[in-house]
Amino acid sequence: MELKKIKKGQEEMVGFALIIVVVIIIMVVFLSISIRRTPKEDVFGNGEANSFLESVKQYTTSCEQGYSSNYRVLRELINDCDVGKKCIDGRDSCDILEEDLKDIMKESWDVREGSFFKGYELSILSDDVELIPVIKEGNTTKRYISPSSTIKRSFGGNLEINLKIYK
Amino acid sequence: MKKMETIQIVNYGKMRLKKGQLKIQQMAFMLIAVTLFFVLIGLFLLTLQLEGLKNSATKLEEKNVRLLIDKIASSPEFYCGDSFEGEIDCVDLDKVMALYNNIDNYRGFWGVAKITIEKVYPKDYESILCTQTNYPNCGEIDLYSSNLKKGAQYSNFVALCRKEIISEEIYDKCELGRIFITNEDKTE
Numbered sequence: 125m126e127l128k129k130i131k132k133g134q135e136e137m138v139g140f141a142l143i144i145v146v147v148i149i150i151m152v153v154f155l156s157i158s159i160r161r162t163p164k165e166d167v168f169g170n171g172e173a174n175s176f177l178e179s180v181k182q183y184t185t186s187c188e189q190g191y192s193s194n195y196r197v198l199r200e201l202i203n204d205c206d207v208g209k210k211c212i213d214g215r216d217s218c219d220i221l222e223e224d225l226k227d228i229m230k231e232s233w234d235v236r237e238g239s240f241f242k243g244y245e246l247s248i249l250s251d252d253v254e255l256i257p258v259i260k261e262g263n264t265t266k267r268y269i270s271p272s273s274t275i276k277r278s279f280g281g282n283l284e285i286n287l288k289i290y291k
Numbered sequence: 292m293k294k295m296e297t298i299q300i301v302n303y304g305k306m307r308l309k310k311g312q313l314k315i316q317q318m319a320f321m322l323i324a325v326t327l328f329f330v331l332i333g334l335f336l337l338t339l340q341l342e343g344l345k346n347s348a349t350k351l352e353e354k355n356v357r358l359l360i361d362k363i364a365s366s367p368e369f370y371c372g373d374s375f376e377g378e379i380d381c382v383d384l385d386k387v388m389a390l391y392n393n394i395d396n397y398r399g400f401w402g403v404a405k406i407t408i409e410k411v412y413p414k415d416y417e418s419i420l421c422t423q424t425n426y427p428n429c430g431e432i433d434l435y436s437s438n439l440k441k442g443a444q445y446s447n448f449v450a451l452c453r454k455e456i457i458s459e460e461i462y463d464k465c466e467l468g469r470i471f472i473t474n475e476d477k478t479e
Contacts, residue, residue, distance in 0.1 A: 143325065147332060154336055171357050175448040178380045182450035182465045183412070193460045197376065228467060231412045232448070 170269050173289055177273040180228060181285075187211035187220045198224065202285075203278050206250050221248075222256040233289060235262030243290040250283050267291040352474070356445040360472050363401060364449055375452040375463050382408065382470065384453040387434065388426050394435055404442065405473035406435040410451060412467040427453055442476030 181199040188211055189196050189204065196204060196217075201224075204217035211217060225246060235243050243262025248255040268290045274282040363369060364382055368390050371381035387408060390397070410416070410430045421429035451468035454461050 147328075151332070154339065172447055175380045179448045179450040179467055182376070182381060182452070183467055184463065184465045193457060193462045195462060195464070197465065228412045231414060232467065 170271050173269050173271040173287060174273075176232060177271055177285055177287060180225075181273065181275065183224070183228065185220055185224055187215065187217055188213070199275050202248060202255065202275055202283055205255055206277065206283060207279075218256055222259070225256070226259055229259055229261065233261075235290075241289055241291060245286075245288040245290075247286045248283065249286065250277075251281070255283070263290065264288075265290045352443070353445060356443075356472055356474060357447060359401070359403065360445065360447045360470055363406070363472070364447070364470060368397075371450075371452050374454075375465065380448065381450045381452055381465070382468070384408075384427065384432075384451045387432060388421070388423070391421070391432060391434055392423065397435065398437065401435070402475075403435075403472050404437050404439040404475045405444075405471070407471040407473075408432040408434060408449075408451065409469045409471065410466055411448070411469050427455075437475075440476040442474040444471055444473045446471045 181197070183198045184195050185198055185201050187196045187201055187204070188194050189200075189209065190212075192212070196211075198221070201217055201221050205221050209217050211220065229244060229246055233241050233244050235241050241262070242265050244260065245264075246259040268288050270286065270288045272284060272286045274284055277283055364380060369382045369387060371383045374383055375381060408431070414430070416428055416430040418431060419425065419429045421427075421432045446469045449468050449470050450465045452463060452465040455464040
């Protein structure tokens with residue numbers, strides 16, 4: 125009689141454990157599906173930052189090259205900086221590039237406290253060497269978007285613009 | 292003696308009945324508990340799913356508006372084309388000003404509630420609205436506004452290019468700007 129009772133109790137425990145295992149498996153499957161969805165959401169945020177880089181490359185700077193009114197666009201100025209060219213008025217192209225990019229970043233991305241974006245980092249690389257010091261502001265976080273763009277070098281190869289916007 | 296025996300038999304029967312009832316009750320409670328447990332899990336999963344659905348709906352709307360912004364920026368009325376060296380995300384401001392003067396012909400054409408273009412850098416003429424008389428010394432073009440109920444606003448960066456004249460010489464000048472699109476509010 126007692127053995128029967130023990131067996132019945134064991135059966136019930138096994139049943140309960142089975143239910144728990146099934147529920148845990150279902151929860152794990154659903155959680156993994158919802159976790160896998162999350163990174164996709166950040167991809168859309170890249171659109172705005174990509175457009176930013178493409179638009180910035182077309183910005184007309186105050187640096188004239190060769191003759192009067194031949195104002196260099198930022199894409200060309202990066203190339204000028206890479207080869208160490210100076211503007212007509214004697215200013216260094218890298219100085220103007222750095223100054224313009226600093227101002228552009230400041231006006232474009234609000235990273236003050238309480239803002240949606242927490243910080244940014246912009247670097248221009250020529251053969252993995254920084255052309256100008258990294259332009260950064262605000263704080264770094266784990267959530268960020270990082271678009272990049274390339275510019276054709278006048279003597280072959282590519283120059284790389286890397287942007288990181290922290291959310 | 293016979294009376295006593297009968298009473299005992301009846302008591303055994305009652306005890307068995309009570310035990311059976313208890314078992315049924317136990318079973319019923321267990322079933323209720325298991326059902327409640329599954330209902331709670333179902334509710335939890337349902338809220339997760341609904342939240343995901345809401346998020347993806349918002350993301351989809353945002354994606355659509357971004358596509359619409361790209362579409363507007365690359366439409367012939369806005370796009371730089373061969374006039375400037377810009378490849379993508381380039382808006383011809385001179386064209387936009389011409390459009391601004393004939394905007395009544397474009398009512399309902401884009402299916403949005405509002406289109407605004409703002410100069411981001413340089414900020415020389417911040418919040419000065421562009422008109423035919425002060426252009427290009429201005430910072431914002433209120434291009435189009437309909438009577439539709441205004442919903443969410445989305446924006447994208449563009450290069451704002453125009454022809455500039457300095458000492459009788461014409462050159463291309465591109466500045467950094469933002470195009471803002473306000474959707475129609477369809478919540479009601």
